[in-house]
Amino acid sequence: MSIKKPIWQQPWGYAESFIISFGVLCIGSGLELVLPVNQSTLIYPFNLILGLSFFILLVLAHVLFRKTKIHAFLSGIPLTISLVSALSFMVILMGILPQIPSQQNGLIQQLGLNRMTSSYPFLLINLFLLIVLGFVSLRKTVPFKLKNWGFVCSHWGLWIVIFAGGLGSGDLRRLRMDVYENKTEWRAYDDQDRYCEMPLAIKLKDFLIDEFHPKLAIVENKTGDLYEAQKPSMIMIEKDLICRLQGWKVKVEEFYMTSGRAGDRYYQLSDFGAAPAAKVRVVSPQADTLQGWISCGSFNRPHESLKLNEQFSLVMTVPEPKRFSSEVTFFTPDGKKQDATLEVNKSVTVNGWKIYQLSYDEKKGRYSDKSILEVVRDPWQPYVYIGIFMMMIGAVYMFWKGRESVSE
Amino acid sequence: MIWSNFILVLVSSFFLWLSALICHKNEFLKRLFILLGTVSIGIFIAFLWVKLERPPLRTLGETRLWYAFFLPAIGMITYLRWRYNWMLLYSLSLSLLFLLINYLHPENFSKTLMPALQSPWFVPHVVVYISAYAFLAASSLVAVRGLYQHYTKTLDRKVLLMADNLVYLGFAFLSLGLLFGALWAKEAWGHYWTWDPKETWALITWLGYLIYIHLRYHMPTKFRSSLWILALAFVILLVCWFGVNYLPSAQFSVHTYSQAP
Numbered sequence: 001m002s003i004k005k006p007i008w009q010q011p012w013g014y015a016e017s018f019i020i021s022f023g024v025l026c027i028g029s030g031l032e033l034v035l036p037v038n039q040s041t042l043i044y045p046f047n048l049i050l051g052l053s054f055f056i057l058l059v060l061a062h063v064l065f066r067k068t069k070i071h072a073f074l075s076g077i078p079l080t081i082s083l084v085s086a087l088s089f090m091v092i093l094m095g096i097l098p099q100i101p102s103q104q105n106g107l108i109q110q111l112g113l114n115r116m117t118s119s120y121p122f123l124l125i126n127l128f129l130l131i132v133l134g135f136v137s138l139r140k141t142v143p144f145k146l147k148n149w150g151f152v153c154s155h156w157g158l159w160i161v162i163f164a165g166g167l168g169s170g171d172l173r174r175l176r177m178d179v180y181e182n183k184t185e186w187r188a189y190d191d192q193d194r195y196c197e198m199p200l201a202i203k204l205k206d207f208l209i210d211e212f213h214p215k216l217a218i219v220e221n222k223t224g225d226l227y228e229a230q231k232p233s234m235i236m237i238e239k240d241l242i243c244r245l246q247g248w249k250v251k252v253e254e255f256y257m258t259s260g261r262a263g264d265r266y267y268q269l270s271d272f273g274a275a276p277a278a279k280v281r282v283v284s285p286q287a288d289t290l291q292g293w294i295s296c297g298s299f300n301r302p303h304e305s306l307k308l309n310e311q312f313s314l315v316m317t318v319p320e321p322k323r324f325s326s327e328v329t330f331f332t333p334d335g336k337k338q339d340a341t342l343e344v345n346k347s348v349t350v351n352g353w354k355i356y357q358l359s360y361d362e363k364k365g366r367y368s369d370k371s372i373l374e375v376v377r378d379p380w381q382p383y384v385y386i387g388i389f390m391m392m393i394g395a396v397y398m399f400w401k402g403r404e405s406v407s408e
Numbered sequence: 409m410i411w412s413n414f415i416l417v418l419v420s421s422f423f424l425w426l427s428a429l430i431c432h433k434n435e436f437l438k439r440l441f442i443l444l445g446t447v448s449i450g451i452f453i454a455f456l457w458v459k460l461e462r463p464p465l466r467t468l469g470e471t472r473l474w475y476a477f478f479l480p481a482i483g484m485i486t487y488l489r490w491r492y493n494w495m496l497l498y499s500l501s502l503s504l505l506f507l508l509i510n511y512l513h514p515e516n517f518s519k520t521l522m523p524a525l526q527s528p529w530f531v532p533h534v535v536v537y538i539s540a541y542a543f544l545a546a547s548s549l550v551a552v553r554g555l556y557q558h559y560t561k562t563l564d565r566k567v568l569l570m571a572d573n574l575v576y577l578g579f580a581f582l583s584l585g586l587l588f589g590a591l592w593a594k595e596a597w598g599h600y601w602t603w604d605p606k607e608t609w610a611l612i613t614w615l616g617y618l619i620y621i622h623l624r625y626h627m628p629t630k631f632r633s634s635l636w637i638l639a640l641a642f643v644i645l646l647v648c649w650f651g652v653n654y655l656p657s658a659q660f661s662v663h664t665y666s667q668a669p
Binding site: 085087092094096099165231233236323343356376388391401 | 411514515516517518519520521522523524526527569572573575576577579580581583584587590591594595596597598599600601603605608609611612615616618619622623625626652655656
């Protein structure tokens with residue numbers, strides 16, 4: 001390389017880039033302190049108009065200043081690296097500090113560090129990155145050379161993802177609906193519990209849940225904490241299971257997924273609230289034998305454990321859900337009806353809204369008559385997908401070509 | 409319980425790879441023993457998959473197992489390409505270290521798989537990530553080697569090129585893992601990116617390697633800072649993989665592989 005050039009003399013390099021990025025961070029933080037909290041997001045058609053004007057200005061600036069030194073700097077790697085570093089710094093802060101609203105009003109809250117993604121420094125750095133990434137992509141696209149196609153895909157892909165994802169966030173509607181068995185619901189609520197009417201109604205015909213068997217575990221009597229001196233510390237109950245749990249030998253003599261207590265034992269039954277129960281025989285390390293029933297109980301039945309000694313008890317854990325789904329009927333304003341099954345990871349689209357199975361009444365478990373659904377409308381999704389697929393093509397290109405040897 | 413047989417894998421891989429070290433003069437035997445040691449981990453994974461009745465990719469211990477499987481595979485591939493014995497040695501030792509960690513931290517044999525993870529995206533998302541981690545670990549080993557060589561003034565230019573190639577492969581996988589995750593999240597929950605702590609740290613990792621790639625491209629002769637970045641990027645990667653669970657921000661993450669009942 002050459003001798004060191006004084007700072008701020010053209011062409012600008014790393015020193016100037018880092019100073020500029022730092023300056024942007026400072027300006028952003030200053031704005032954050034002075035201006036009120038930025039809560040508004042752009043909605044259609046303002047985001048579209050703003051986005052289009054931004055893009056046109058970007059292209060215009062590129063065409064006009066293509067040959068200038070400032071353009072070379074703005075589309076150069078030093079500025080890219082400094083901006084990505086500034087972004088990384090903010091994301092690291094975000095990865096350490098919990099991103100939750102807070103009642104306190106310390107420096108963290110004033111600088112917006114607990115709601116980083118809507119803070120001014122974050123928005124400014126991203127905007128700057130979008131400009132730099134746009135210039136670079138334009139420079140490599142016009143004039144187009146075939147050998148640059150991998151570069152063009154990955155860089156434009158990323159640009160489109162940030163651009164469409166950012167602008168579209170104002171139009172994204174994410175709501176929840178609580179639907180009850182045999183009832184029809186058309187209202188949805190947002191994360192601040194504000195209700196609104198939906199352009200579709202949902203009737204829950206049936207909510208189905210399939211559970212794993214509960215597990216055996218040993219807990220400390222005093223604290224109720226799981227005792228984990230050895231692994232495995234929990235073993236799934238099966239019929240006729242014989243296993244060793246922390247030195248105790250446990251044999252499952254009877255097991256019912258749904259049962260109820262009557263007298264001194266449990267019987268299989270399928271009442272509302274019937275809980276799993278097992279009859280176990282336990283042999284302690286001192287060869288004492290204990291026998292008894294354990295049950296994890298349910299929302300309307302008590303649980304029962306088996307006291308092993310002064311210190312420990314054998315318990316049954318609450319079964320974990322294996323699968324849950326809602327049998328529903330959708331009604332749309334045009335009078336159409338549509339039956340569907342909603343399941344986690346299997347959403348259904350109706351009238352421009354995507355409906356997801358989210359949760360249920362977890363206290364009631366398998367007896368829940370409530371199904372919690374999430375309804376999402378995201379008109380910008382196809383554009384973000386285009387960006388994501390372009391980035392994927394770029395990644396595959398990178399994998400295929402590897403690092404081309406550079407003559408040094 | 410299949411995890412109690414895990415010691416068999418640790419011992420057999422250790423002795424097979426030790427045999428490879430002993431007869432490293434014989435190219436055929438060396439490769440055969442390394443391959444057999446790797447295959448034995450693969451067989452264990454297959455058994456685990458069958459016995460658990462679900463893909464063994466949910467808990468940290470299960471991901472470490474895959475990692476211990478991919479590392480020697482990648483070490484072998486780079487060895488075939490670049491002919492460095494030390495690369496093999498590093499990746500095999502790292503793999504054994506991960507097997508040992510698994511042996512010292514046994515986990516519950518648990519068939520349960522939460523409905524959120526029951527998706528065709530689950531396996532590609534995690535497998536692509538684990539192979540990215542393995543490539544990037546290899547690249548960091550190379551970076552440490554390069555730094556050592558730099559400070560002892562014996563730097564071999566081929567080492568830098570190897571680091572670059574490993575980063576390119578690893579970065580491609582990392583990007584795919586990230587993008588698969590985004591698509592899966594959109595299809596399953598309605599949003600690509602929720603700034604879950606794991607996602608935040610995955611982005612930091614991605615940005616770290618992004619900086620390395622651009623710096624190397626721009627200033628191929630200034631390799632010292634690049635090598636330092638590469639060595640440090642791996643620390644971030646480990647935070648993302650294991651450390652996230654211990655951070656204050658991770659209380660509500662969907663990516664903490666909790667063991668609680």
